[in-house]
Amino acid sequence: MTQNNIPKSPVSLLGLGAMGAALARTWLAAGHPLTVWNRTPARAEALAAEGAKVADSAAAAVAAGGLVVVCLLDDESVGSALDGVDLVGKDLVNLTTTTPAQARARASWAEERGARYLDGGIMAVPPMIGVPEAGGYVFYSGSRELFEMRRTVLAVPVGTEYVGEDPGFAALHDVALLSAMYGMFAGVAHAFALVRRADVDPVAFAPLLADFLSAMAPSVHRTAAQLKSGDYTTGVVSNLAMQVAGTPTFLATAEGEGVSAELLRPYFELMRRRLDTGSGQEDLTGVVDLLLR
Structure with missing residues (x-):
């Protein structure tokens, strides 16, 4: 039997908003029997x-196959759609955007009803679905066994990234990013506001902004290493004391250009608080600790 002749796994999909419809079309195009x-x-x-x-009903869709994918508005919609539906023996994959706590509760809810459960966080917009080069993917968390079993069919619309057995981890990674x-x-928004009234072409300014942000992005690796080691002074390029000293310039520039500094002030305040309690030779990493409650 050739690869093309191997029967494709049936999929039952609940929810046909923009994302659900995009998912549906990729499974259909790949030859998977689809019930919606x-x-x-x-x-x-x-x-x-x-x-x-x-x-004609969610129950009928669930009954049609072993793999049930849910892509609805919110967690309440999931509970409402599946209320009273027989889930025994089903593999339930929930791609609805929820909080980590809701995902964990929904996993317990599904398991109590005899289903295996995976939670998913979609890191893509509908036009990226079915377009591998677009770079979209879905975070999955929950049963690793289920993920490995269903990985091939789940990867048809968009890439997959398994992040752990804790059912809340997909939602956590989703919201963090x-x-x-x-x-x-x-x-x-603040950058464009600063140049908005000046004789600066926003189209010409945009590549300068994009390139600068791209150049700054790798700093997340230094932050991660510092958090893991607990030493916030390793590899520092511009220390906290120097950066705090420079904040009045940003605030004065905003004032001078008639731009509200409301997007900057909260972060600058955290920087100053960290300087008051930490070391001026640190990086900005200590701000992370101030956010923990």
Whole structure:
């Protein structure tokens, strides 16, 4: 039997929003028998025309196969959709965005109902699904045995990254990376605001900003090494005392350009607090410890 003749694993997919529909189409294109369900049935019509079987209920979709992928709005939607549904013997993969605590609770909930459980955090937007060169992937956590068993079919739409047996780890990694992204976006917004009223072409400014951020990104490795060792003075390029001394310039520039410093002030305050309690020869890594409650 050739590789092309090996039967493809059936998939049952609950949720056909933009992400769910993108996932569905990649499984269909790869030849996987697909059963879909959506609370709003009209969203399934296009997929039916492409070869998907449309279930009239979540229970019917779950019953159609052993692998059940859920991609709904939130954790409450998952509980509502699967309320009373027989999950015994099913492999439940939850790609719904949740908190780590919700993921752990949902894993226990699924196991109590006789299902094996994987939680997933999607690090991609719908246009990246089915496009390997786009670099998207999904964090998975929970049963390693289940992940290894289902890895091939889960990797059809987008890459996979297993991060541990703790069911909450996928959500934790997801939110951690996205939090860093929003912090970057905050800095980008402030940078563009500073040049907004000046005779600076934002299109010409953009590559300068992107290249600088790319050059700064590898510093995360130094931060990680310092956190692991506990020595925040190793490999320091610009120490905390020097950086704190420079913060008035950033605040004065914002004031002079008529730009609010509200995106910068909280971080600058943390830097100053760390200087008051730590060593001026440290890196900025000590700020991490101030955030722990």
